[in-house]
Amino acid sequence: MKIGLYFGSFNPIHIGHLIIAQTIQERTDLDQVWFVVSPQNPFKKQESLAHEQDRLRMVELAVKDNFHFRASDVEFRMPRPSYTIDTLTYLADKYPQHQFSLFMGSDNLKHFHKWKNHDQILAHYPIYVYPRPGETLLPQHHHIHLVSAPLLDISATFIRESVYAGYSVRYLLPKEVETYILDRKLYS
Ligand SMILES: Nc1ncnc2c1ncn2[C@@H]1O[C@H](COP(=O)(O)OP(=O)(O)OP(=O)(O)O)[C@@H](O)[C@H]1O
Numbered sequence: 001m002k003i004g005l006y007f008g009s010f011n012p013i014h015i016g017h018l019i020i021a022q023t024i025q026e027r028t029d030l031d032q033v034w035f036v037v038s039p040q041n042p043f044k045k046q047e048s049l050a051h052e053q054d055r056l057r058m059v060e061l062a063v064k065d066n067f068h069f070r071a072s073d074v075e076f077r078m079p080r081p082s083y084t085i086d087t088l089t090y091l092a093d094k095y096p097q098h099q100f101s102l103f104m105g106s107d108n109l110k111h112f113h114k115w116k117n118h119d120q121i122l123a124h125y126p127i128y129v130y131p132r133p134g135e136t137l138l139p140q141h142h143h144i145h146l147v148s149a150p151l152l153d154i155s156a157t158f159i160r161e162s163v164y165a166g167y168s169v170r171y172l173l174p175k176e177v178e179t180y181i182l183d184r185k186l187y188s
């Protein structure tokens with residue numbers, strides 16, 4: 001099977017992530033998209049980082065009605081911070097029958113040269129890049145594929161700040177994720 005890996009903190013997952021995953025999966029030959037929840041992004045120190053189990057549960061709630069989507073906790077059992085090359089290597093070893101590729105917003109691609117063993121990632125895995133606001137210049141490589149997808153200026157930061165300020169996050173996330181956040185008083 002061809003699997004597209006969508007790595008993220010997902011703090012929390014929102015409709016920006018879901019629309020991108022749906023758009024890329026439908027317009028490529030990917031059979032599945034796995035949302036890999038990263039316990040700790042090597043570049044981010046967030047005080048408002050929800051517990052990884054909560055972030056995983058929100059991803060599970062968000063993807064459960066889509067046959068092509070899966071939530072993955074593979075990085076929970078790996079060393080911190082979460083280096084993508086290590087996870088890719090682990091998954092490629094564990095599932096030799098699958099072909100893995102990854103998704104990346106154009107904002108992340110800008111800093112990609114600072115990632116651990118980024119040249120190894122680029123050499124072995126196709127990368128589907130989608131536009132994020134403000135990013136236009138993309139490096140050229142036969143493994144980098146630009147997918148045109150709706151450019152939604154929604155961020156997890158905006159959602160956390162809205163919850164903290166007592167504003168509604170209705171329509172920004174699936175209903176069940178919104179309920180999960182409010183019931184457990186996450187980000188407040
Ligand atoms: N609105 C969006 N549209 C497309 N991609 C997005 C969007 N928001 C985030 N992404 C991408 O999804 C991946 C995971 O993002 P992440 O979980 O950090 O969400 P975020 O909204 O960017 O979070 P934060 O605001 O906390 O930085 C990243 O590659 C990021 O570029």
Ligand SMILES: O=C(O)c1ccc[n+]([C@@H]2O[C@H](COP(=O)([O-])O)[C@@H](O)[C@H]2O)c1
Pocket residue numbers: 007008009010038040041042043044082083084085114115116
């Ligand atoms: O491997 C690296 O060096 C590396 C550097 C920066 C980010 N990443 C990964 O990129 C993903 C996107 O992170 P985030 O926090 O923007 O959702 C997340 O899975 C991080 O672990 C990975």
